[in-house]
Amino acid sequence: MQQNSCFLILSLSLLFLPFIFSDARKDALTGGWTPIKNIKDPHVSEIAEFAIDEYNKQSKGNLKLEEVVKGKTQVVSGINYTLVLQVKDETVDNSYEAVVWEKAWLKFRKLTSFTLVKG
Incomplete structure (x- = not known):
């Protein structure tokens, strides 16, 4: 009888195991956002510099990157990066949120x- 109980418990555990971890997998598979653990990573800095350069080209601005404050990524057809950037425009410091879509294998950004972060 005890052997049957152990087998039943083991079977039920294996049956429900995918449901226990489904939330974490679902976020990664369906495009959920994941915080960037190392915002000092050189690739994150490269994405931030790209965002500033593109903004300056489009708006004829003169923003300079001070630092990446925080960020998150989203797996899509490539990766979306949402970064909060501390920037300087002449003498004024502001925070902006930049979203960059990257397909690294195509060298596409x-x-x-x-957008300006208010507050």
């Missing part, structure tokens, strides 16, 4: 959003 596009600035999809660049």
Whole structure:
């Protein structure tokens, strides 16, 4: 009898195991956002510089990157990066949120959003 109980518990555990971890997998598979753990990573800095350069080209601005404050990524057809950037325009410091879509295997990047963070 005890052997049957152990087998039943093991079977039920294996049956429900995918449901226990489904939330974490679902976020990664369906385009959920994941915080960037190392915002000092050189690739993150490269994405931030790209965002500033593109914004300056489009708006004829003169923003300079001070630092990446925080960020997150989203797996899509490539990777979306949402970065909060501390920037300087002449003598004024502001924070902006930049969204960059990257397909590294195609050497493709596009600035999809660049907005002033209020507050």
